[in-house]
Amino acid sequence: MSQEPDRLFAVPLPTVPDFTFNEAVARVFPDMIKRSVPGYPTIVENIGVLAAQFAQPHSVLYDLGSSLGAVTQALRRHVSCGDCRVIAVDNSSAMVERCSEYLHAQDSMFQELLPVEVVEADILGLHLQPTSFVALNFTLQFIQPPQRLELLTAIRQALLPGGALILSEKLRFEDEQEHELLTDLHVAFKRANGYSELEIAQKRNAIENVMKPDSLEQHRERLLAAGFSKVVPWFQCLNFASLIALP
Structure with missing residues (x-):
């Protein structure tokens, strides 16, 4: 299975289309996410570590907005809870297809991993089963703002006592100077990872809408309004953060 370097925005485009998780993005996504999101590998691996603390026997673990299944793979590496299974959900057929291929490759390398069901679906219309752990890893930011509380409320209602939601997101900041500083530092991070000014500008135009x-x-x-009792930030690198929300 090929993994290509991210050159999607390396040449000038007459019109920059809105960003979508299509086949072109799926092909370069591992390179794109590593070079664009500071701390991404740390977040993903530690979601697996955290999940092992909250996963309960005979329950479902959800990876909502699973893309290529990096979080699902981390869950399978770290969670050994009896009779658990993972449901990975994404609405991109290109992502779902490649996710299934990656998970099949993981199956061939390890034994006794948690079973996984990969589902192509809109998470807003999903009927959530009782769950002890849910990951929304850089997913909520792509949901229309008026629908975010509805999704989080549905997750809270499905979450078993003692379970947890991990929510990872890019942040904006109310303080204008703080926002500008961390935005500039994020751009510097992308430059340091080999992106040109053209690539940075065109990707920004593609994703801003x-x-x-x-x-x-x-x-x-919003998490408290959805019914969670405690929200604890556990990771931040520049303008990217991850939170634990407890029922």
């Missing part, structure tokens, strides 16, 4: 970040306080307030 489809990804709408919230502030940390907005996330906290």
Whole structure:
């Protein structure tokens, strides 16, 4: 299975289309995400570590917005809870197809991994089974803002006592100087990872209409409104963060 370097925005485009998780993006996604999101490998691996603390026997673990299944693979590496299974859900057929291939490759390398069901579906219309662990890893920011509380409420209602939601997101900041500083540092991160000014500018244009970040306080307030009792930030690198929300 080929993994290509991300050159999607390396040549000038007459019109930059809105970003979509299509086949072209799926082909380069591992390279794109590693070079674009500071701390991404740390977040993904530790979601598996955290999941092992909350997963309960005979329950479902969800990876919602699973893309190529990096979080699902981390769950399978770290969770050994009896009779658990993972449901990985994404609405991109290109991502679902490649996710299934990656998980098949993981099956061939390891024994006694948690079973996985990969589902192509809109997570907003999903009927969630009782679950002890849910990961929304850089997914909520692509959901229309008016629908975010509805999704989080559905997750909270499905979450078993003692379970947890991990929510990872790009942040915006209410303080204008803080927002500008961390935005500039994120651009510097992308430059350091080999992206040109053209690539950075065109990718920004492609994603600005489809990804709408919230502030940390907005996330906290929304999670509490959804019925969670405690929201704990556990990771931040520049303007990217991950939170634990407890029922």
